[in-house]
Every structure is written in C-alpha cells, then in structure tokens.
Amino acid sequence: LPNPDLFVFMYVRREATLSSQIEGMQASLMDLLEYEAEAAQPERPLDVEEIANYVAAMNLGLRRLEELPVSLRLVREIHGRLLRDVRGSERTPGDFRRSQNWIGPPGSTLANATFVPPPVEEMRGSLGQWERFLHDDEPMPTLIKVGVAHAQFETIHPFLDGNGRVGRLLIPYLSLFSED
Known part of the structure; x- marks a missing residue:
C-alpha cells in the first residue's frame, strides 16, 4: 500500500458507518466525511454524530490498548465515548x-421479548467470567477466541444501549491485541 495510514483512516470510517447502519442509522460515509471536514449541510442525517462517536470510540480503544489489555474497564470507557452527547x-x-x-420489536415487553439477557446479578458474574476468558492461557486460535468472546458479550448484553456497536468494536481490538 502506498499510504497505509489513509487506508486505515477510511477503513475505520467505513466500519463505523456500516456498524451504525446495522442499528438503523441513515447517515452515509460521505455524510461522515463532510461532517468531519466541517462541510456538512444542514439537511444531513442527525445520526452522523453517532457515527463520528463510533470513530472516536474506536480510536480511544486503540490508544488505550497501548496501556492496558482488553478489559471491562476498557469496555466501559469505549461505551462512554460511543454514547457521549448523542441519542442514548x-x-x-x-x-x-x-x-x-x-431485545425485541418496538413495543415488546419482557414477557414477549425475542431475547432476554441475564438478570443484573448474573450479568455481573458473567462479565467476570468473560474477562477471565479473554486472558485465559489455554491455547485457542485467535479467530475462534474472538468469535466466542463476541458472542458471549452480545449474550450478556451489559449496557442499556449500544451493546451491538461495542461488541463490534471489540472484534478488531481482540484480533489485533490477542495474547497468543
């Protein structure tokens, strides 16, 4: 690649846009780039700030991973950055x-939900087990470990909002900074 930094710059923004669109956001990659260049038009989708927060959360996580491992502390930090000053x-x-x-369609209740994550008391224990799994010395191919860790995180669903995006942010963190 002639300029790998430019590739990474655009990759992070494309990932942020696609991950956010999974959650129903309408802003495009071009909307995000215009927003970042401060050339955004007044009619731009309001959720572009949420996509910009995803980029900021990704970059925060990458910086923090220079100092600490993937951990519950890091997960809380990136979640806080992801939802700062936006819907949620x-x-x-x-x-x-x-x-x-x-989890369920709009208007669903606990009784007719599509999926119910563990109650708070069990969630805390599950998060501790999840963090121990991340740092377990048992040999496991990175791709398998990342997939299992992602599925476990999404099943635990530890936040009131933003679990899917945080879970998708964890995939590159776990892939890039695996301990094997």
Whole structure:
C-alpha cells in the first residue's frame, strides 16, 4: 500500500458507518466525511454524530490498548465515548446496566421479548467470567477466541444501549491485541 495510514483512516470510517447502519442509522460515509471536514449541510442525517462517536470510540480503544489489555474497564470507557452527547446518552454511558433489558420489536415487553439477557446479578458474574476468558492461557486460535468472546458479550448484553456497536468494536481490538 502506498499510504497505509489513509487506508486505515477510511477503513475505520467505513466500519463505523456500516456498524451504525446495522442499528438503523441513515447517515452515509460521505455524510461522515463532510461532517468531519466541517462541510456538512444542514439537511444531513442527525445520526452522523453517532457515527463520528463510533470513530472516536474506536480510536480511544486503540490508544488505550497501548496501556492496558482488553478489559471491562476498557469496555466501559469505549461505551462512554460511543454514547457521549448523542441519542442514548441518558442511558448511563460507560456504566453497566442496573436493570433488566431485553431485545425485541418496538413495543415488546419482557414477557414477549425475542431475547432476554441475564438478570443484573448474573450479568455481573458473567462479565467476570468473560474477562477471565479473554486472558485465559489455554491455547485457542485467535479467530475462534474472538468469535466466542463476541458472542458471549452480545449474550450478556451489559449496557442499556449500544451493546451491538461495542461488541463490534471489540472484534478488531481482540484480533489485533490477542495474547497468543
């Protein structure tokens, strides 16, 4: 590659856009680039700030991984950055949930949810087991470990909002900074 930094710059933004679109956001990569260049038009999608926060959370995580391993502390930090000053910012950014959550179509309840993550008490124990798994010395191919860790994180669903995006942020962190 003639300029790997430019590739990484664009890759992170493309990943942020696609990951956010999974969550229903409408902003495009071009919207994000215009926003970052401060050339954004007034009619731009409002959720471009959320995509910009994803980029900032990715970069925060990469910087922090120079000092500490993938950990619950890091997960809380990137979650806090991801939800700063955007939709969901009232949902305790950077803090693990203290109430039951569930996944389902709009209007669903705990009783008819598609998926119900573990209750708060079990969630705490599950997070501890998840973190121990990340640093377990048992040999395992990186791709398998990353896949299992991602699936476990999404199943635990430790935040009131932003779990999918945080889980997708963890994939490159775990891949790049695996201990094997």
